[in-house]
Amino acid sequence: MTAGYSGTPLAKKLNLRDGLRVWFDGMPESVQDEIGEYALELIFVAGPEEGPDASHIFVTERAAMEPKLAALREHMARDGHVWVSWPKKASNVRTDITEDTIREVCLPMGLVDTKVCAVDEVWSGLKLVIRKELR
Structure with a gap:
């Protein structure tokens, strides 16, 4: 199954690959199922304090x-990334988050955005990494 309109599998869009230490928070079951279809060998950690390579919060x-x-x-790995997903306006899910809101919060922390994607019909995602000079 593919996410959005690109025809690219969701796990690939989210830069997930075998052996990554991952933490997912609030991820809808439908998104988990779609990632699971890619049959990756991910290492799930209990929370941010365990230093994930890749995280995804909804x-x-x-x-x-x-x-x-x-x-x-x-706690994230120096070369790690985190996806922040928020409801699309068209989803009619109540939210106070936009792409700009995420930037307002992450930029002062030393995180920068590098990619945006449609996760599914409801959620958009913004990929964040540690600013290069802070790694």
Whole structure:
């Protein structure tokens, strides 16, 4: 199964590959199932404090997003990444988050965005990495 309109499998769009230490928070079951179809050997960690290589958080409120991003920034692998997904406007899911809101929060933390993608019909995702000079 492919995500969005590109025909690219979701796991590939999200830069997931065998052996990555991952942490997913709030990920809808349908998204988990789609990633599972790619049959990757991922190592799941319990939380940000375990230093994941790749994380993906699904958020609808800025107040909930900020502490999660702060914890991820503190513990994520230097060459790791985190995806932040928020509801698309067309989804009619109540949210106070936009792509710009994520940037307002992440840039002062030393995180920069490198990619955006359609995760599914409801969620958009923004990929964040540690600013190059801070790695």
